[in-house]
Amino acid sequence: MTQPAQNVMVLYTGGTIGMQASANGLAPASGFEARMSDYLASQPQLRVPAWRFREMAPLIDSANMTPAYWQRLRVAVVEAVEAGCDAVLILHGTDTLAYSAAAMSFQLLGLPAPVVFTGSMLPAGVPDSDAWENLGGALVALGEGLSSGVHLYFHGELLAPTRCAKIRSFGRKPFATLQRQGGVARAESVPGTLDYRQDKAPACIGVLPLVPGITPAQLDGLLGSGIQALVLECFGSGTGPSDNPEFLASLERARDAGIVVVAVTQCHEGGVELDVYEAGSRLRSAGVVSGAGMTRETALGKLNALIGAGLAADVIRQLLAVNLCGELD
Template sequence: MNPASPRPARSIMVLYTGGTIGMQASADGLAPASGFEQRMREELSTRTDLAPWRFREMAPLIDSANMTPHYWLRLRDAVIDAVDGGCDAVLVLHGTDTLAYSAAAMSFQLLGLDTPVLFTGSMLPAGVQDSDAWENLTGALQALTDGQPAGVQLFFHGELLPPQRTTKVRSYGRNPFVALKRNALTTTASTLPVALSYRQPRQPVDIAVLPLVPGISADLLRAVIHSGAQGLVLECYGSGTGPSDDQDFIHALEQAHSRELVVVAISQCHEGGVEFDIYAAGSRLRQAGVLSGGGLTREAAFGKLQWLLGSGLSFEEVRRLMELDLV
């Protein structure tokens, strides 16, 4: 599972999904716009130091607030098509609101692909005053030209960021993303099922996310259980604690397990992660069938569950792999 050594790119595919980087003004505000390839070629016309690149405009172009797991599967196919077509590196232009979600999801969906894939975007559209668009785009192309290891990374403001630990923490400025100090899962998988190969078909699945708050009702949890969701990311307190004295809530978790709903706990804290056995309030969740997400961020836990459940694996196999370090 170790990535191949970095090697300079000879042919880069740029996949344009929309996002702020190429937006233009409309009657309702900034909106995704076609024609970014020509603007990009004009901007980079004198950059002979960059590897040759091709351009593909995804359809439809979207504000990343409209990103979905269905779109992720199409993006995965576009990356694979680019590599099969002779490209040895891929740059995805993406809106920042869900960029961390998409990068995390693709780090799982493309596991095993021997190609570097960078995600970048901008906080202001290309061409406006003080925009970070060309800085991020040319920086990402330069990073691929110089050589990157296989796998998915974010590139923003000159920094490469790991998708399983990165989240958007600011709605302004040039540094919206931060790589959090999260605990690693303690056990690494030695082999993976064939169903998880990046070339195997996938299905999007419904994953719910439920943050714990003081006094949360078991009725809310039961509503998720009966919603048709196949997985639940439970955002717990601290090292993975929850309302263990609420027998109704614990019973609802046990019911989720009996209905084969995969429930994974992550921490609401920015640093650290889930360690169930520190407190009795955490051990009780484990006993009710809740899995530990270790130091996974919300974005990474959501993407990993999408990948595992969408691969057609059994309930017990998904549970086993969810607690292993796979990337």
């Protein structure tokens, strides 16, 4: 069910959209509320809902985004909704926008309002900038009505954040929906600790892409670094160096230590099915959990929410196969 937004909170985190030149290059800058107000006043044909503005602290280049910042964003969204806003627009840098939008999809489970992420590839005010078209388009979309949950808006498109990634470092269309599939989502009850109103601790999660010649020592180094979970980017449908007993033993030690290891595919299309090849089934036997069609961004964001909610490793493994917000559609 969609409802036209009447009162939007705009959360400004920084990013290219509001950057200005500094001695060391483009940097996040305050004062974007006035610039946004001036632009919208100059465009009376745009039918946008009423809006408020909050500048997050600190303003950051999105390359500096962290799970701790996601928690500040979650709190800011909840505060806005509890204060009477019926939608939230988050202005964010594009480099980690897909990560944040995916992560916040899980952080805001059950939120009775739509949240839209947008940003721009060029700063507002420079020639050929996409800043105002993205900001204005996102506000118009909210005014026309969006379903509850998190959305990503860019270049006239609404994208499901648990299915997309930034695939280009240039141009007006940096984001794309990846054609991912694999596995069947089980229907199970969702723990109350995942509710959007519940505080969640920032999690420490590693990501390791497999490459030919990767050694058990490399895997051991990451697993021994204090991470609570690992996103293992496997070959194809979920294969890895299964003829290396030391590599498999390292994965088994991770399982026994309560470190959840989730396999996702390195491919842009498809997904993980660990039992198709022996090289995949051996990973499963060593404790690796299938991430099915989840993207790297989505697996990272889901693990952050599950671990941050304080769930036990066995519960996390079960919930990785449960479709919480479209990540396994």
